[in-house]
Amino acid sequence: MSKYPISPFAPESFPVLPPLAGFEMATAEAGVKYKGRTDLWVLRGRSGTQVAGVFTKNLCPGAPVDWSRKALANPTDGPRLVIVNSGTANVFGGQASRDAVNETAQGAAKCFGASEASILLASTGVIGEPLKASKVTAQFPKMKKALDADGWEAAARAIMTTDTHPKGATAVAKIDGAKITINGIAKGSGMIAPDMATMLAFVATDADIAQPVLQSLLLELTQTSFNAITVDSDTSTSDTLLLLASGAAAHATINDVGDPRLDEFKAALQEVLFDLAMQVIKDGEGITKFITVEVTGAVSDQSAKNIGMSIANSPLVKTAIAGEDANWGRIIMAIGKAGEPAERDKLTISMGPHLLAEKGQRLESYTELDGAAYMKNSEIKILVDIGLGDGIFTVYGCDLTHGYIDINADYRS
C-alpha cells in the first residue's frame, strides 16, 4: 500500500476472481516490515498440482529465487505450496537469507503437510534485509485453519509493496468441452525491466495440463507480456512468475503443447498474462503517461525489441513525454544508441495518428501544435518503422516523473 497517489490508470475495482477448484489460500499480518496490513500469502494446490515458472535473469538473484528454481525441478505427487511475503525481498542476506528460506519451508511443510523440497517461495521488498522467518512461520497454524477457496483479492493486496493498487486478472476457456478458469495476480512497481518475468506474478488454473506443456506455454507467452514491459530498466533480483494447474477440471490430461484442444486455453492464458503485465506497467512508480512503442521494419524481432527498449528506457524520451513534448529528436537518439542496424534516412516516426518524420526528415505537414495536442493524452503511442526488414516488437513503458524520484529517493525511510 503506497503512501503515494494512486496511479491514474488504476482500474475502478478489482476484478472478480472466482474460487478455483483444487486451490485454497490464506493471508496474514506477519509484521515483516509493514504495520496494519497483510504481508503474507499461502496458496495450497491439491495433490498432483503441476507448476511452471520463470525467474529473473539477474545474476545476483535472491535466496527465494534460488530455492524456488530447485523446488520447480522437484516434482511431487503431494500438494504444492506457494508462500509469498512482502516487506523484504530476502536478497543478499548471505547465510541469514538462506537460513530464513530453509526455516520457512520447513515450517510450512510441517504445518500444511507438504514435501519441503517442493515448496515454492517468493519475497518482495527491500533488498539486503534477511527475512525473520519466525515471524512468518508463527502465522502458519492460524493460516491453516483459515484456508479457503476464495481470497484472490486479499492475496493481491498482501503481496503489494510500492504498488498503488492490487492487480488481478481472470479468464475462462474450454478444453475438450470442459470449462476452465485462469486466475492471476501480480505486483510491481519499480525495478521493473523483467528479463524473465515481473517481480512477482502468480497464475493458477483448474486445467489438467502436464508440467512440460505448462512450462512451454509460460515461456512463450511471457515474451510478449511481462518481458515486453519496462518501468525503469532495472531488472529485479526477485522476478518470479509461477503458473499452477490443479487438474481439477473435467477433461483428460493434456500432454502435448501442440494439442489443438489447448488453443482456447492458450488464448485465455495470454489474456491473463498480458492483462497483469499491463497493470504492472500502468502502476509504474510515478507514472502519469502510459507509453506503447511499436517497432516495425527492424532486421529481426529481437532487434525490434532492443530498439523498443532503448526508446522506452531513455530518460530523455521518458521526461519529454512527462512534459507533453513530442520530442521525436530524442526518439532518433534512442534508436541510434540501441546498437541495432538502423539508418537515419530510412526512419519513419509517428506519434499516434500523427506522422512526424519520414526518410529521416520532418514532414512539412506536421506541426508542433498537432504534436502538442496529442501529447496531452494519457496513453501515448510511438510508432517507429526502421525500414530495413520484417522484425517487429511492441514494448510498454511509462514516463519518468517527479513521482518516481519522490518514491525512490526515500523508499527505505
Add this chain to the structure above:
Amino acid sequence: MSKYPISPFAPESFPVLPPLAGFEMATAEAGVKYKGRTDLWVLRGRSGTQVAGVFTKNLCPGAPVDWSRKALANPTDGPRLVIVNSGTANVFGGQASRDAVNETAQGAAKCFGASEASILLASTGVIGEPLKASKVTAQFPKMKKALDADGWEAAARAIMTTDTHPKGATAVAKIDGAKITINGIAKGSGMIAPDMATMLAFVATDADIAQPVLQSLLLELTQTSFNAITVDSDTSTSDTLLLLASGAAAHATINDVGDPRLDEFKAALQEVLFDLAMQVIKDGEGITKFITVEVTGAVSDQSAKNIGMSIANSPLVKTAIAGEDANWGRIIMAIGKAGEPAERDKLTISMGPHLLAEKGQRLESYTELDGAAYMKNSEIKILVDIGLGDGIFTVYGCDLTHGYIDINADYRS
C-alpha cells in the same frame, strides 16, 4: 546559459587559458535560437595544423558529425577551421540539415580562406531542427575582422546549452625542451553517455605532432576520461571531440606515438581531457551528488566498465543517492543486471571508507548510521570488488533528481 541553478560543483572561476601560438578565434551572436548571448565560435589553426577527432557511436549521427568525419580524412597544407554553433544540433533535418552543413562550410571557406573540404563543423542543441545557415554565415565577415589569439572563455560560453557554467582546462608540458601548452573547452550536460567522446569538446595545442600520433593519443586517453562518464545513459547524436595541434612550438615534429619525448605531453593531455570530462559530469543535469564507481576484481577491464556503467546508470541507484540512502541492495541489483560474470557470494561493497558487505552479506560492524552520515557528502564513492579476476575500471556519474526532470520535461519550451 541555463535558467536552472548553477551546479554545486561549478568551479569558482573559469581557469586562465593563455593564447596558443598558431590559433585565432572569434565568437558571435548569430541568433540561432538563444537571444542575448553568443552561440557561434570560429577557431582558425595556422597552415599545417594537424587534427585528430573522435565522434559519437550513435548510429543516427547528425549531419555535422557526418561532415566532420569526412573532413578529418581530408588533410590540408592550408589553415584549419572549426565552426561550432549552439541552439540546434542540426540533426535529423534530412536534406535541409545537409544543405545547412554545405552552406556553412562554403561560406567559411570563402570568408576565411580555407579549403572547404577540410573545415570541421559541430552543432549542439535541439535535435530535429535544421540549422539556418544564413544566420551563421552572415556573422563570418565580422568574425574574420575580430579574430584574436585570446578568447577561450568566450568560446566556452558560446557553445553552452543547458550547461550551468563554461568549462575549460589548461596544462603545460615540455617536448624535447620546448614549452608546450594545451587548452581545452567542453560542454555537457544531458544526453551524456559518450561512446566515443562527449557532446562537444575541443582541445588545442601548439605542439608539433603528426596526425596519426595525435589520433592514437586521443583514442587512448578518451577511454578513461570522456568514455568513463555518464549522466543519463543517453548517447548523443552529436558527440565530437577534436584535438588540434598547430605545430608552432619550437621542437622537431613528433612522428612516433612511442617517442619518449611525448611522455610529459601525454600526461598533460590526459590531465586536460580528464579535467574537462569531470567538469561535464559535475554539471550533469540536476546534479546534487557526484558519484565515483570504482570496480575491481572483474574478469576483464571491459567487464568492470560494463558493471560500473550498470551501477552508474541505474535509476534506482541514482535516486537512492539523491535521497542520501546507502541502499547497497540496489547496487547488487545493478551488478546482477549488467550481464557480466559476478557471483553474489563473492561481492565486496564499500561506500567511501565504510565496508558494507563482504562475501554477499552485510557486515555486523556496519550500521545504517555510518552509511547515512557518509551519504550526506556531496561526492560519493562506491567501491565494488567482484572477486573473480583482475579487471578494473572507474566510472563517473551523478544522481537523478527533480532537477533532471525539470530540465528535460520542458527543454524545448
